[in-house]
Amino acid sequence: MENRQRHGPSLPLRRALLCALGSLPLGCGMLPGAHTSANSYALTSSERAGQLARLVPADVAAPAVEAARLTLDREARPIPLVRTAGLLPGEGLRTVSIWAQNDWREIRMQALAYRLTGEAAHAERAIANLNAWMASYSPSFNPIDETQLPSLLFGFDLLQELLPAAMVERVREFSARLAIGYLADKVLVGDHNTESNNWHSHRIKIAAAGAFASGDSALVAKTRSAFMRHVLRNIRPDGGTLDFEERDALHYVVYTLEPMLMAASMAAAHGEDWYGAPETQGRIALALEWLKPYALGERTHEEFVRSTVAFDRKRAQAGVKDFSGPFDRYKAVNVYWIAARLDSRFEPVCDALAPPRLWRERHDEWKQTRLGTTPGHPWSWVRALFSQTYHARGAAA
Numbered sequence: 001m002e003n004r005q006r007h008g009p010s011l012p013l014r015r016a017l018l019c020a021l022g023s024l025p026l027g028c029g030m031l032p033g034a035h036t037s038a039n040s041y042a043l044t045s046s047e048r049a050g051q052l053a054r055l056v057p058a059d060v061a062a063p064a065v066e067a068a069r070l071t072l073d074r075e076a077r078p079i080p081l082v083r084t085a086g087l088l089p090g091e092g093l094r095t096v097s098i099w100a101q102n103d104w105r106e107i108r109m110q111a112l113a114y115r116l117t118g119e120a121a122h123a124e125r126a127i128a129n130l131n132a133w134m135a136s137y138s139p140s141f142n143p144i145d146e147t148q149l150p151s152l153l154f155g156f157d158l159l160q161e162l163l164p165a166a167m168v169e170r171v172r173e174f175s176a177r178l179a180i181g182y183l184a185d186k187v188l189v190g191d192h193n194t195e196s197n198n199w200h201s202h203r204i205k206i207a208a209a210g211a212f213a214s215g216d217s218a219l220v221a222k223t224r225s226a227f228m229r230h231v232l233r234n235i236r237p238d239g240g241t242l243d244f245e246e247r248d249a250l251h252y253v254v255y256t257l258e259p260m261l262m263a264a265s266m267a268a269a270h271g272e273d274w275y276g277a278p279e280t281q282g283r284i285a286l287a288l289e290w291l292k293p294y295a296l297g298e299r300t301h302e303e304f305v306r307s308t309v310a311f312d313r314k315r316a317q318a319g320v321k322d323f324s325g326p327f328d329r330y331k332a333v334n335v336y337w338i339a340a341r342l343d344s345r346f347e348p349v350c351d352a353l354a355p356p357r358l359w360r361e362r363h364d365e366w367k368q369t370r371l372g373t374t375p376g377h378p379w380s381w382v383r384a385l386f387s388q389t390y391h392a393r394g395a396a397a
Contacts, residue, residue: 040172040215042150042208043269043385044157052115052158056384061116064384068113068122076103076132085144086311088318101148103129105381107155112384115158123162126155134170141181141188143202147259149178150209154385157213171213178210179219183226196233198243198256204230205259208266224272227263228279234260235283239290248306250294250327254335257287261338265386268342275342288339292349295332303327329353341386 039045053061079093079100087094110126113119130152139146156171163171181188182203190199204227211219234242234256243252261284264275275284293299304312304323315323322328333353340350 039270040213041157041160041269042153042175042210042213043266044154045269046161048269049115049158049161052112052384053118056116060383064109064381065113065116068109071106072110072121072125074106074125076106076129078103078132078136080136080138081140082145083140083142085142088315089320097145103133104148104152104155107133108151108158108381109155111155111158112381116384123159126159127162130156130159130171131167134167134174139174139178139181141184142190143182143194143199143206146206147202149206150262151381153209153213154381172215175210175213176216176219179207179214179216179223180210182207182210183219183222196230196242197246198234198252198259200230201234201256201259205263208263212266212270220270223263224267224274227260227267227274228277231260231280231283235287237281237283237286239283239286239288241287241290246308247304247312249303249312250291250301251303251322251331253287253291254332257284257291258335258338260284261335261342264342265338284339285343285345288336288343288346288349291332291335292346294327295329295336295349296352297329301327337383338386 077096077099079096081093082097082100083093084097084101089095107126107129110122110129114122114126133152139149153171153175160168187195187200187203194200204223207219207223207226211223236242241253241256243256244250246252261275264284267274274280276282294301303325304316307313312323322331330353333350336346336350336353339346
């Protein structure tokens with residue numbers, strides 16, 4: 001059976017990476033949606049990127065840099081089609097596709113390490129991997145297969161000023177193509193039901209990254225409208241989600257909320273408040289409140305018992321981790337870390353989920369189990385790119 005630790009990043013490093021952006025002021029004086037080269041970034045402007053080394057706390061930067069150094073010699077392995085959706089471990093293209101998805105995260109990880117240390121080797125690795133993928137990849141528009149593509153664009157944000165103009169333009173054109181495809185009136189991949197469930201949360205996250213990175217104000221406006229519609233279709237007035245109704249699993253509540261929050265964070269970085277916009281009727285906060293007692297361990301839930309999706313039963317029967325048994329509340333760490341940067345009411349939940357000792361223990365476990373393919377601990381990029389303050393309302397004011 002496929003080893004998850006071998007192919008995917010472990011938790012504390014992903015969080016450490018996200019922390020860094022929260023150290024920095026939002027908006028950078030740009031008008032939301034303005035079509036200028038200075039505003040063409042997904043999550044981090046050049047101004048903000050230049051402040052990372054000064055503003056990210058040393059204890060947050062260290063695990064992120066350590067992760068990048070461990071994989072500094074890991075060359076890109078671009079493939080024409082990435083496919084993990086609907087596949088069990090070991091089936092079809094799943095294993096090689098996970099390697100490919102790790103390439104996208106690796107670009108982000110190495111670019112961040114460059115900004116934190118100034119060491120050229122990290123930038124060179126990130127740029128080489130970015131060039132390899134831009135030269136060969138065409139989007140499939142499957143949001144589950146491509147949900148990590150924003151990682152590539154977050155890395156691009158941190159490298160833009162080092163790249164030749166032709167390369168910058170190529171990435172912006174790629175970004176616009178992503179946004180156009182994922183905002184198509186009729187979804188390009190997936191059935192009608194995926195227009196409302198977690199698949200669409202991931203479509204909108206990818207579209208937001210593409211639209212903001214392209215600098216196209218019309219695409220940004222279209223993504224905003226799609227975000228507002230989707231929040232109301234996916235999240236019920238009581239805070240429950242369509243995904244929980246379909247899957248009977250908190251795993252999928254987390255999986256639908258995290259991309260929504262990432263899209264809102266990208267908007268916040270450009271001075272727009274999507275999280276608290278009147279059109280959402282406060283439903284993202286309601287969903288976070290609905291999930292909170294499970295995240296705090298006050299309530300428990302046996303996962304997937306009444307799921308309506310046959311593939312969930314296949315995964316449980318195959319022994320795939322997290323598709324049976326009780327919900328692991330620490331799976332909600334990233335959701336509440338990002339949420340706390342948009343809404344201070346969730347800071348206590350974030351703190352309760354991720355005490356420093358746990359981060360250290362999980363990081364040590366990751367180092368002991370990695371087999372040379374992991375591009376960074378999952379918590380490291382969360383913590384490093386979103387540390388300290390990251391409030392959408394303050395940015396929009």
